[in-house]
Amino acid sequence: MVIVGGGFGGLYAAKALRHAPVRITLLDRKNHHLFQPLLYQVATAGLNPAEIAAPIRRVLRDQRNVRVLLAEVTGVDPKQRTVTSSAGTFGYDYLIVATGASHSYFGHEEWAAMAPGLKSLEDALEIRRRVLLAFEKAECCAPSQEERAAWLTFVIVGGGPTGVELAGTLAEVAHHTVANDFRVIDPTAARIVLVEGIDRVLPTYSALLSARAERQLQRLGVEVRTNARVTGIDAQGVQIGEERIAAKTVLWAAGVKASPLGQALGAPLDRAGRVKVSPDLSVPGHPEIFVIGDLAVLEQDGSPVPGLAPAAIQEARHTAKNIVRSIQGEERRPFRYLDKGTLATIGRNAAVADLGRLELSGFVAWLAWLLIHVFFLIGFRNRLLVLFDWAFSYLTYERSARLITGDGPKAAPAEPAPRR
Amino acid sequence: MVIVGGGFGGLYAAKALRHAPVRITLLDRKNHHLFQPLLYQVATAGLNPAEIAAPIRRVLRDQRNVRVLLAEVTGVDPKQRTVTSSAGTFGYDYLIVATGASHSYFGHEEWAAMAPGLKSLEDALEIRRRVLLAFEKAECCAPSQEERAAWLTFVIVGGGPTGVELAGTLAEVAHHTVANDFRVIDPTAARIVLVEGIDRVLPTYSALLSARAERQLQRLGVEVRTNARVTGIDAQGVQIGEERIAAKTVLWAAGVKASPLGQALGAPLDRAGRVKVSPDLSVPGHPEIFVIGDLAVLEQDGSPVPGLAPAAIQEARHTAKNIVRSIQGEERRPFRYLDKGTLATIGRNAAVADLGRLELSGFVAWLAWLLIHVFFLIGFRNRLLVLFDWAFSYLTYERSARLITGDGPKAAPAEPAPRR
Structure with a gap:
């Protein structure tokens, strides 16, 4: 089988299938899984890139039923059951597409x-x-x-x-x-x-x-x-x-714009290009293709399952179980999203948390956010380093990664430079 | 006065002038000082960029007689005593040029x-x-x-x-x-x-x-x-x-190719473009211009002062003292490089060290190299993090920064992709 995407959906699906009688090829165009909830910390010089990213093949090193390939997937042929990519064409019996979403400029x-x-x-x-x-x-x-x-x-x-x-x-x-x-x-x-x-x-x-x-x-x-x-x-x-x-x-x-791979599946899409999946997260008419994570959209109790990492992880684990059920001739079960609460951080000592009946804000919510995010960060080493960087930032107000790299400043300004 | 370059030469010169009656403008085209001796660790995924680099203006934050500007220096006019840059033109009474050297492809x-x-x-x-x-x-x-x-x-x-x-x-x-x-x-x-x-x-x-x-x-x-x-x-x-x-x-x-700024000084250059400085590290005929670090070449006891960080730092401190002497109407002193020994690392437990009479190799040399480099790394935080990363790498053989960023793999290969 083939998994496209090494984000929360794809990576956790592969992990959940570690004891399943399947041979998995996981394709991603990046070599690393990214802990996206902390990406803003890299953008604001608080964390190093390597502290929130881990090589996918390192994470799955010991899982012998997976091979990881760095490849850009260019298309899916649901009839032939093949995935085409920069690393060649791959046949599949089951396919999980978890290529996520990007931002949209609303036509601009x-x-x-x-x-x-x-x-x-x-x-x-x-x-x-x-x-x-x-x-x-x-x-x-x-x-x-x-x-x-x-x-x-x-x-x-x-x-x-x-x-x-x-x-x-x-x-x-x-x-x-x-x-x-x-x-x-x-x-x-x-x-x-x-x-x-x-x-x-x-x-x-x-x-x-x-x-x-x-x-x-x-x-x-x-x-x-x-x-x-x-x-x-x-x-x-x-x-x-x-x-x-x-x-x-x-x-x-x-804005949200789903990965263009959704179109290749021939499935119904919503306005943002997300795939409207069946209750078992498969593509209508193609029970062998699953779409999970931000690329999928599923209504539940009148509102869509949110595009959050916990939802993607739950979908991944559910799909892994459904694939095993199908292999064993059992019936699949519909997916139910379990909302354990959501948190949003705002800044130092500032956050909001919606834990169902309990709504928190301020320092308590911020502390909860901190602990949960460090806990879920992939890899013991990264957890330790992020904690260290945060403690350092918190105590000193410093940011540890204040580097300007890439294209430097423009050479000479167009107007005559002033004498200083 | 103006210092061009925030490497070992420029940065240590600025620091050494902290109590001098001068107003310093330090220009660098990067916002960070780079600890170049560990750059190969970034290239081989062992360290994060921010662990071996520090914002120059952060390092000099509390030194009120320095202003730091991000600017590409495009020329020096020794007659007018001005430096032209992307951030404007700056007059100087003293000028320190420490823009270093790069590699040369021998005409290829x-x-x-x-x-x-x-x-x-x-x-x-x-x-x-x-x-x-x-x-x-x-x-x-x-x-x-x-x-x-x-x-x-x-x-x-x-x-x-x-x-x-x-x-x-x-x-x-x-x-x-x-x-x-x-x-x-x-x-x-x-x-x-x-x-x-x-x-x-x-x-x-x-x-x-x-x-x-x-x-x-x-x-x-x-x-x-x-x-x-x-x-x-x-x-x-x-x-x-x-x-x-x-x-x-x-x-x-x-190969070594000196920074092109050496040419603008109208001074004698060697084949690699380095400036042949006077014994006090000034440019012949221009006692107000000093060239230090890898951009300078000075013969001493029949061999050139090596292009190493310790030499640049010694030159920087010596030049700072000579500038103070000139301001106070005292005579300048010629520079003497004090060779405290050199080390080269090779890999795990492998290095060589030349400490004058004592020559070491293997584990002992490697340990000496490690301690010295961590000790000289700028900033307490960086020292701690580098130690942590090294301990982690040493014990696990892992590398912490295995990220492929920048241009990804090419889209589709030219030849028809094989079926896998």
Whole structure:
């Protein structure tokens, strides 16, 4: 059988099949599993890439019924039961597709260059580069007060969990981490603006928790702009209807666009391109193909199963059991998502938690978030290192990975350089 | 005054001037100081970039007579006493140029794309990407036994310290770290070939230590080829005179080419472009300009001061004192390099050390190397983390940063993909 994708869905499906009588080929275009819930920490220079990523083949080293191949999957032929990839064509009897989702620019693909999103390690390093570079540019090279202010203005589009995390952490970076590192600029004067199209942040939480999250963001120094729809983004700033925010750094944390592989399956899709799966998570008409994780959409009790790591892991384990049942001639069981609660972090000592009947916010929610995320982080070594980095950051307000790598600053500016 | 470069020379000069009556502008095109002696550990996935790099402005945060600017210096005008850069033009009364050196391809610049060198964090990540990708390609996509062998052959050109470190560590990666991670290939069959043009590796050491280094390399599984001059490099391998080594991965660790900024000073240069400085490290005819570190060349007792971090640091401190002397109307003193001994690491438990009368090799030399390098690593936090990563690697043979980032594998291969 073939598993496409080494994220939470694909990796946990492979692990759950370790004692099953199957031979698994796991294909991913990256060599590493990424602990995406902490990706924003790499983007804000708090963690190193290797602390939230582990080589997939290392994780599955001792599971002899799996082979891992680094390959970009280009298509699926459900009739021939084959997967085509950069590493060749693979036949399958069972197929699990878990290639996830990315962000969507709502038809404005031209915004992508100005406002990078956060899905991969490369994305995170690009955001880190832009954020750190903005402070440097403000210090060295702003010819006017306006331009300096534009370099020190950071707009985050999208008030979901990623946008909230980025905004809260950027505020901490500006107002604490780099506060004393410059001579010309005052980083504590930096503006962090979080823009959300509807009337509250974290819309999947209760109105109460949304309000608390907004208050915590404001306490951290974030300007929260709800009911604000972005109508334009260019290299100099963001347009919100009539209003203009001059900003050199814009980050994108809105919209969902499913992996294009969903289309190849010939299954019904929703507007975001997600595959509408049967209750057993298989593709209608193709019981041998399962879609799990962010690429799948399944209604349950009137609302969709959320696109979160715990849901993907539950789906993976359920699918592994259903495959074993099918092999043994037993009947499959429908998937039931068990909501153990959701948490969103906002910043230092700030988070919200929805634990069913119990709603928490502030320090307690933040501590719960911290413990849970470190606990689930793959690999003992990574847990220890992340704890170390966090303790270090918490006590000192430092960020450990303040490196600008990749393309450096542009060579000579177009205008004649001022004499200093 | 102006300091160009935030490496060992520039950074330590700035630090040594902390109580001097000067106002310093330090310009560097990177935002971080790099602990270059450990760069090969990043290239071989043992350390994270942030563990061997620190933001320059963070290091100098509390030194109020320094401002740090991220800027690419494009020229120096010794007559006008100005430095031009991407961040503007800066006048100076004293100037320290410490922009270092890079590798040289001996006029074969076309080899650069095939055989990357190791000078920056970006270089290290590119080498890491290529090395890890080679194993993946051998596993997934080699249509023949020959091609698989070519993916599993790594040629390192240059038998100086960098080449020896890379070869020894790559042998450990192949023969231990990834030994059990693959299903098709046997990584322990990988060939690591170290090619050196003259008759021994580590030619700046004694013949005895060179011989011991070669023996230690062989014990680690490295093929050492001395008296072997590379005459061609292409995407399929390396030409050594009549002989051809089929290899998909070639790393460059030979040659020295000084930073081009040396030319702008109008000073006499040696063949590698290094500035021939006066005994006080100033440029002949320009006592207000100092050149230190790898960009400078100075004969002493018949041999040049070596291009090593300790030499750069000694030069930096000496220059700081001479500047203070000049300001106070005192006479400058000539620089004397104090050789406290040199060490080169080879791999696990393997190194050589030249401590003047005492020559060490093997485990003792390796331990000395380890302690000294961790001790000199900038920042308490980095020391602790590097120690942790090394202890982890030493005990488990794991490497903590096995990430392939950047450009992924090519999409579809040109030839029709085989059915698997």
